[in-house]
Amino acid sequence: MITIFVRDCNQISQSFYDSVLYNLPFHQLACPCGHAACLSIHGYYRRTVKLPSGPIRLRVCRVKCSECGATHAILLSSIVPYSQIPLSDQQRICNDYEEGRCVSSVCADNPSIDEDNVKSVLRNYTRCWREKLRSLRIPLSPINALIRSCFSDYSSQFMQIHRRVNKLFSYPT
Template identity: 45%
Template sequence: MSGQLIKHAYYDRHIKMLEGVITLTILRVKCTCCGKTHAIFPESIVPYSQIILTDHTTIINAYNSGFSFEPIMMANEFIDESNISYIIKQYLRYWKERISSFKIPLDLSISKQCLKLFKQQFMQIKCIQNILFS
């Protein structure tokens, strides 16, 4: 059985871009079948983060390669050590083993692959059963 999505609400999301902090208005929809609400946003947006997907992957690739984060912070003055530390912590805690196990490359295709394999977007953090060990 499939539901129908109807407009439910809107909320603002602040994103740290090179041009500055921008505000996006995000649409929330409600599924008439399951009764849950879902946010509709571009693939480049990471759930619950002000940092876009390209910056997430750049930070994680730098970490994995042992490179400095300085060029990342210089390129986007709105990203600081605290943002980088949080991204690395969440990556190591929730995502590193998953994407390594499935040999998913850390590039812009990662969101689609994580949605397909794990039923959630890359770097989305919520309590779920780990399908690798069930």
């Protein structure tokens, strides 16, 4: 999978995703196998993301490497792989937990997220990410630094649970 770094981690919409994809310099993208300028659009799939305005079905692009034959999803850094809960909400839940605040307050701001979602995020955080962050003294905020640190040190998006190759590409501004 390839994650495109975007500064605004709260912005998730089909039109924003499409504009990022449209302006993406595909010739600069590198496959996780190490080859560059080898990726072409292979297809799309639907993915649900739980936003405050309600769940949306995002049409996500898949690319295929002409060198290794692998396919990869192209995600925004505001999205956690294999999760419907946006990164900013997961980061907020974890931060509230660490600071002893009510972790369910995110449910009031994002009605698409329920108590079970919050429990799932906390379970994944305490089982998989809490000690990783502590061991390298990676703070939970600011979120952009958290993203970069997790990719730099673990080659994964923060809260990415499935161990799949994930490469961060900084979107040109």
